[in-house]
Amino acid sequence: MYADGRKMSIQYQKEYHRQVRESEGFDITLDLTLDAAIGAPIIAQRGMKNKPKFVLLSQLAIEDFNSQNATNYKFVKNVTVNTSYAAGMWCYITFQARDADDTIKTFQTLAWWGIDGDRDVRFCRFKKPSK
Numbered sequence: 001m002y003a004d005g006r007k008m009s010i011q012y013q014k015e016y017h018r019q020v021r022e023s024e025g026f027d028i029t030l031d032l033t034l035d036a037a038i039g040a041p042i043i044a045q046r047g048m049k050n051k052p053k054f055v056l057l058s059q060l061a062i063e064d065f066n067s068q069n070a071t072n073y074k075f076v077k078n079v080t081v082n083t084s085y086a087a088g089m090w091c092y093i094t095f096q097a098r099d100a101d102d103t104i105k106t107f108q109t110l111a112w113w114g115i116d117g118d119r120d121v122r123f124c125r126f127k128k129p130s131k
Contacts, residue, residue, distance in 0.1 A: 025092040026108050027130065028082050042084045042092065049078040049093075053113055058095040061109035061124035073097035076104060088114035094127060 008016075019028050020042055028044045048054070059075045066073055075097050082092040091111045096104050106127040112120040 023130070024128070025082055025084070025110075026080070026094055026127075028080075042082050045081040045083055049081045051081075054078055054081045054091060054093060057091050057111040057113060057119065057121070058093050058107075058109060060119060061093070061095075061111055061121045062097050062107065064121045065107065065124040071099065073099055073105065073107075079106065088112060088116075088118070 016028070025042045028042060045051075045054070055075075055078060058078055062073050062075050065071065075095065077096055079094040079096060081094075084090040084092075089112070091109075091113060093109050093111065094106060095109070096106055098104050107124055108127050109124040110122040112118065112122065114120075
């Protein structure tokens with residue numbers, strides 16, 4: 001369903017669920033008509049990828065990645081942000097970071113921002129190739 005209560009077409013429903021399933025929630029490219037928000041488990045945050053909380057989560061994720069892999073990537077920018085809400089929000093963030101050789105790599109992180117302000121990085125990895 002759309003946020004305003006209208007029903008989503010079966011075609012859009014199938015495409016949404018395919019994208020969520022195949023990308024593990026990271027690549028939801030489905031453009032909905034009339035810019036209506038989707039009442040769905042994972043919501044694309046179009047135009048909000050540079051909100052400070054999403055940037056902070058990406059920075060925490062790359063710091064975590066660096067500490068686990070003895071690397072020195074520096075956060076560049078968020079590419080996409082998708083969220084799922086439950087007493088806070090799970091953030092499926094695709095972002096870019098630069099290495100010491102000035103090469104930009106694309107990463108994915110699943111991070112938590114709780115309603116109490118808790119933040120946690122579940123994982124940070126290089127972006128998986130699209131199917």
